[in-house]
Amino acid sequence: MITASHNPARDNGYKVYWGNGCQIIPPVDAGIAAAISENLIPLEGAWDTTVSSKEYGHMVEKVKGRVEEAYFEKVKGLVDGMVVNGEEKVRVVYTPMHGVGLEAARQVVRILGTEEDFVVVEEQARPDPDFPTVKFPNPEEKGALDLAMATADKNGITIVLANDPDADRFAAAEKVDGKWQILTGNQLGVLFASHMISTSSLPTSKVALLSSAVSTQMLSAMGQLDGFHHEETLTGFKWLGNVARQITSKGTHEAIYAFEEAIGYMFSDVVHDKDGIAALSVFITMLKKWSSEGTTPAGKLQELYQRYGYFESYNGYVVSPSPDVTRQVFDGIRRLGDEGGRKFPESLGGREISYWRDLTEGYDSATSDGVPVLPVDRSSQMITVGMDGVRFTIRGSGTEPKIKYYVEAKASGKEEAARTAKEVADAIVRGWFKPEVHGLIVS
Template sequence: MSDNSDKTIQQLVKEWLELDQNEATRQEIQNLSDKEDYDELERRLRTRIAFGTAGLRSSMQAGFAHLNPLTIIQASQGLASYLLTSVPQTTPSAKPSVIIGHDHRHNSSQFAKLTATAFILKGIKVYFLEDLVHTPLVPFGLNLLGANAGVMITASHNPAKDNGYKVYWGNGCQIIPPVDAGIAAAISENLIPLEGAWDTTVLSKEDGHMVEKVKGRVEEAYFEKVKGLVEKMAVDGEEKVRFVYTPMHGVGLEAAKQVVKILGVGEEDFVVVEEQAKPDPDFPTVKFPNPEEKGALDLAMATADKHGITIVLANDPDADRFAAAEKVEGKWQILTGNQLGVLFASHMISTTSSPVSEAALLSSAVSTQMLAAMGQMDGFHHEETLTGFKWLGNVAQQITARGTHKAIYAFEEAIGYMFSDVVHDKDGIAALSVFVTMLKKWLSEGTTPAGKLQELYEKYGFFESCNGYVVSPSPDITRKVFDGIRKLGEEGGKKFPGSLGGREISYWRDLTEGYDSATSDGVPVLPVDKSSQMITVGMDGVRFTIRGSGTEPKIKYYVEAKASGKEEAAKAAKEVAGAIVQEWFKPEVYGLIA
């Protein structure tokens, strides 16, 4: 976006007050100006919120640095402008189209309507998902209706004060470079709201020519697709599955009810956590509305105990992620994203109608190497991608387009699972449907998730993870941490350090600097991105990735060890994780919070 560095803070205040026609956010800036709170005004106005492959995500406050009605209009006008220049027009009347959806967060409905209005004013047709939807309906509807782009207003599992603007491209995948840069440039050229940009009543006045409300149509087709996915996996017998479900104050319940209906699960066997059942943008019962966070599933597990149920299933608030827990020998065990990932993978391979050798399964660079081990033993094609479903989805489509394999499934350790027959993005509702189908199958075989996981470990080896993060004060500090790690190698005249925690390093891939020790020319196969920090390291029996988060002030580490036993693998992973934090991240030196 355009640079504000040469303007005084008074000029930025004047610019904001001239552009913003939302009374609440105008007043926020006016009040700060009246109080002469220049430090806060600098934080709010000096830097514009940056558009990237994740779209926009920020707290909802007045100011160019945050999400609010004005920055939503600016982003939408820029995206619309980019769409008009990048989508070929076959005939003069063939205009691009976009699908727009939103979740239940504060301001999500308003943001979606402002987004739609911006597209209409630019002459772009809007397919509008007019009520609360789970995120995967946007990419699914995009493909169903042949739209050229999609926007979902959601901040997924972020805290209640946040919201986001997630963008999909014409192939139904999240955007990747260089599309993000093109959109960002177009936003900077479309900062002045068009006449009528604030009047969202255009949505109700439209006769269907420029706006079409499509929620019912898209949902019906979506659940037919989910039904087709699980029908291929059906098992003989009528095993009764019972589980507790929580949508975590999000939008997942209505979709989960459809899944239960499709799978023939009795209402008495589908127990919902009532305190978390309804969409609530304040997420009152959880500190963070993310099933991965410590304590987030406590209420669901207590509900299960009350009903004598041993399985808990959960979606995050926008229902694109999926989590599960099982009570084993009297103790609750939350399945990790990697454990769920390989359970789904094993099921997909065992139920595929095509030869296994023609199937492709994908995982990201921060996810378990167990999938690669499964591919080597079972004969399916495995491919690794950069972090995020923008890469998993796009690469899956590229693999299938080549014609040698069909990409049927992909996952990432952050409880994201993609079933290509439904959508090329993570989908917590499709995952829910497949998991319940797997439960039925395992029960027919006399086992449970924990038992099945043990079978897989005994066949492919024990893989144990130790993942975590430190909080970094700033992107500049994050860069210094990674530069300091690289310099450890320079001291020995090498491109990378020789050891960590007493273990010799045998493999080094730096996707920031563009070096891979395993390729003949030292150039990585995966894309290099100088703007982000990401290093993958291999040691005997251990592999880990460290990276700077693109959406949070964190430096993350993902450590995995393989051994002949669970305890041995877990011990090695924990030791290496500790060495990463103490020897490489050096919290005391850089002011990081471990």
């Protein structure tokens, strides 16, 4: 399958899915690129529009209806195993953010029998490429959920749910003690994970859950304590989906769920890619379950923090003027270890570095041979660092002129974890990125 990409138009790109239902990864991508380069001049008659004409119409099958029917059967099968006893009613406000999610979302609430408790933000209900009510149509962006929250306030509702315009990502917010709180991608990720484990028919020891390298380490902590297998992949659902397939094919574990911090969630029983509609269906089921237990998303999060520890993130980016500058920044960081004869710096901001993984140069301090388990890509920049109670990843964006950082700290309390994460983030930007030296713009 080939589908349009919503990356910048100048990229002139598209996404390709392989026969396993996942986005392509090496070496398939290189093979396709090579085939394109070898066939830049189309064969005569290659672009034949007559196949869709009346004479040849029998050769063309419109599969939209059949695919939709199969998809919603999969969604129904997923949530049927999570049915809550009783008649718990949870009212929510939903926005498709001027995108295409509403039709599918309404089908989901019909499956769940919650149509009467589903209030739509009418101003954002229909597709509109101008996105007139938001500065940027991403539920993660500041202010993007303001209209949905106002709609919720008007209707006396304390839960807001959202999809991004193409409905492959999912966001949620809850009004707690009179103030709206937007759940982060990591918080939603572990809430989904906890629910998937608690409702799975499989023995916990046979279950595998996945997350990307820039997502919270809380999922790993949950796996260590509860006994499920956790695996980390490179960033992006092309990796999460393919690795999930590989794990399940081995027969020792079944990979049932994966997520990354950028509000992307994958439920393997439906598709092996991020899916905002499946996430919406599962989250509504979770809300009903929590309501029957006398709790809420915020309350459930506190339960998880008390069991596994408080994990707080501080993510951000700087804008780089060019790929060459980005490479210079990373090379400069690597050279900080040269003076002590080390492969990596000894410390950052007064904190000793205990772990170093460089997926550009191909080094991992935790493996016996120093070779990373994850794939190495010398064309991109990505380093992961571990310190006492802190882990962070810095990487060059593949689609934007940015150097991104993802910092997470674990502590016995929320405030301490949040403070530590911010301190380390500040040290990364000032001590390692050095904006004044490299001409970087701090976001």
